[in-house]
Amino acid sequence: MASRTYGACVLCQKAAVVKVMCRGMSAAAHPQSQVDFLKGEVHRKHPGVTNLKTLRLPEELQTAARSIIHRAQVTQLTDRAHRLTNLLWSRKRAVEDFTLRQKAVSLEKQLWEKAMETRGDIDEQALEDRVRKKVFSELRRTTYHWTPMKYDEEFGVVYMAARLAGGYAAVRRAINEIKKRDPSFAPQSLLDFGSGLGTVAWASHSCWGDTLKELVCVDSSGPMNILAERLLKGDDERAEPHIKQVYFRQFLPVSPKVQFDLVAAAFTLSELPNAKEREEAVFTLWRKTSSYLVLVENGTKEGHQMLMEARDTLLKKQEKTVHDPRPASVFAPCPHKLMCPKLTVEPTMPCNFQQMYQPLPLPGHHDRQTEKFSYLILTRTEPAEAETKGVDWARLIAPVQCRTRHVHCRLCCPDGQLQHLVVTARKQSRDVYRCARSSNWGDQLPIIQKVDDDVQSDSER
Structure with a gap:
């Protein structure tokens, strides 16, 4: 009996030695797994992670919004807010x-x-x-009958109840991409086109409140500008605004030479009546961009396609008069400059992402909701070489499916193709495998292995 126990122990020791040797061979077979793409971070916080946990409105903003909504006493507010949300989600572009x-x-x-x-x-x-x-x-x-949205004070309150928290979550998630991947970026000026309730100003202030010195909010609706200013002052006219140096305008600054470090337009392109006006607006915003231009729309086919129109406008078309010769390059979410592969797949599906958030504590609102959105970030500066040296970063375009010893990842890759990659520690390296298990929809993933038998295009599937 003792000899059997001793034999079993020897076998266990041999198995452990073989396992260690296999791990060493695996590491040797994947020398790139030892590259410093982790930059000293643990796997669950690798540089490609840009997802945020459940977002909550800043306390001052939530308190002000609740005060305004309570004082307005809008009849059937919950039902009207739900109807408006559905209307905005189903909204399409006007037929040309x-x-x-x-x-x-x-x-x-x-x-x-x-x-x-x-x-x-x-x-x-x-x-x-x-x-x-x-x-x-x-x-x-x-024919779809497109009509512009017109806001008076009461309708603005309904919009606040319906979209304030979700809009903030989408913008905050989008600009977190810049915050995470370009930590040296410290904007001093912001231009928000179609500012509405000022969610871009609040989201940007939460990221760069120490450096932002000038925030220009442009919206053609006077009642919306008044509501945005009330939110900044906590619904108290005599109070100082929570964010200083915020200026409200109904028109964009005229001079083409005036530039801002950060320019944003959230849920604004869909409010322009035709493709010509959207193109002119995109060119105007790009002229005023010194570093980053951020565009956010609903995560629908319409929202995604409008962003792709804007992308093509700035990457492929040339303005008559060029004031800043630095070209546009895609910062996020696309890992390439080629045509969006989602537009070539039938049936066409939007490229969208999601962010969890806590809505305003109003009747009919759940504890936690999901905002589904599409976004596009363009920059005048080329991405840092150190970030991608030795590693190709692909974008996760669907939720990661974790299984026993392997992970299913659906990716938009730097070669412009959609791929379904099965990641294992044996084939991609332990580091990449652990990063994949810790990643989620919208994150970037360091893909070292080239397309092979473990990778299938969506069309092949």
């Missing part, structure tokens, strides 16, 4: 005139061909009038 004309011509041609087959002795003028009426009727029935 050119598209509408094409659709009308095609429809008229079909109706004429059908009428000519069965018309008999019908008067041609009467037939033409009938076809025209049918075309107009069909266009009215099938």
Whole structure:
């Protein structure tokens, strides 16, 4: 019996030695796993992690919002807030005139061909009038009717109840990408186009409150500017604003030479009536950008496609007059400058991300909610070489699925392809495997292995 026990112990020791040797061989087989892409951080805090825990509004902002909502005493506030949220989520771009004309011509041609087959002795003028009426009727029935959002004080309070916390969460998560990946960035000036309730100013102040000296909020709605100012003062006209040097304007600064370190437009492009105005707005904002331009929209097909329009505008088109020759480069979320691969896959799916947050404590609001959004950050400065030296960083575009000894990751890669990668400690290295297990939707992942049998494109799947 003792000999059997001794033999078992010897076998266990041998197995342990073999396991250690295998680990050493694995590390030798993946010399890049020993590179300092961790930068001294533990795996769960590796440099690619930009996700935030459940966000909560700053205490001063939440207290002010509750005070304003309570004093406004809006009837059926909860129901109206839910309806507005659904309306904004389902909102689409206005149909372009050119598209509408094409659709009308095609429809008229079909109706004429059908009428000519069965018309008999019908008067041609009467037939033409009938076809025209049918075309107009069909266009009215099938065309999305876009109308601008108009805010008075009461509707602004409804918007506050519906979107203040979610909008803040999306912006705060987007700019956290800059905060995490460019720690030396210390902006002194901010321009927020379509500022609404001032969520961009609050989110930026939470990141760079020590350095920001000038915050310009531009919104064409006077009532929204008044509400934003009340929020800054804690709903007390005689109080000092919680954030100093915030200036409200209804129009953008005229001079093209005036630039801001950080320029943002959150949920604003969707409020512009056509592609031409969106393009002009994007060029104007880029002219005023000294370092970073941040664009945020709803995480829908419409929101994503508007951001891709803006991306193409700044990467592929040239302004007539160039005031700052430094070119635009994509900082986030795209790991490449190629066409978004999500636009080439059928059915088309938006590239979006999510952030957990605590809503305003109002009736009908749950303890925790999820904001789904799309964003785009462009910069005039090239990404630091040290950040990606020796490692390609891909973006996780779906939740990570952790399984026993392997992790399923769906990635947008630096080569412009969507990939499904099964990460294991044996094939990708222990460091990459542990980083993958600690990552989540929206984070970046250091991909060392090239595409092989363990990687499938989404189209192949």
